[in-house]
Amino acid sequence: xxxxxxxxxxxxSYISYIMDEKFYRKEKPLWRRPESWFKKLISNNFFxxxxxxxxxxxxxxxISDKGPLKRIxxxxxxxxxxxxxxxxxxxxxxxxxxxxxxxxxxxxxxKAAREKHNMAKEGETVYKLKKNQ
Numbered sequence: 001x002x003x004x005x006x007x008x009x010x011x012x013s014y015i016s017y018i019m020d021e022k023f024y025r026k027e028k029p030l031w032r033r034p035e036s037w038f039k040k041l042i043s044n045n046f047f048x049x050x051x052x053x054x055x056x057x058x059x060x061x062x063i064s065d066k067g068p069l070k071r072i073x074x075x076x077x078x079x080x081x082x083x084x085x086x087x088x089x090x091x092x093x094x095x096x097x098x099x100x101x102x103x104x105x106x107x108x109x110x111k112a113a114r115e116k117h118n119m120a121k122e123g124e125t126v127y128k129l130k131k132n133q
Contacts, residue, residue, distance in 0.1 A: 042048075061067050101108040113119040120126045 062069050064070070102112065110121075114126075118126065
């Protein structure tokens with residue numbers, strides 16, 4: 001009852017003091033305190049249970065040794081190597097045919113001797129032409 005005996009100005013300040021004490025908090029509640037964006041992100045359940053596992057899966061999906069990017073790279077290497085094998089087999093087949101011709105065909109032997117070793121039969125004249133560039 002003592003607050004009724006105070007002067008009007010004192011009474012008003014006293015009432016505002018009581019109101020401040022009872023109805024207004026001195027500290028912000030925990031949920032209103034400013035936090036870093038990282039703490040907010042980590043405390044978010046959506047991040048914990050959806051985004052974080054998704055990021056981890058994407059990381060292993062694209063970066064790991066068994067991921068699709070590595071598989072695509074290995075598939076491209078396999079195609080290149082298959083093409084080289086195909087070319088080597090074609091070259092091997094061509095050389096086998098050439099060897100067979102050299103073993104059996106006299107005309108082919110003479111042709112190879114003329115072209116590669118500049119040989120000629122007796123009585124033949126060899127003419128060399130200059131290539132103009």
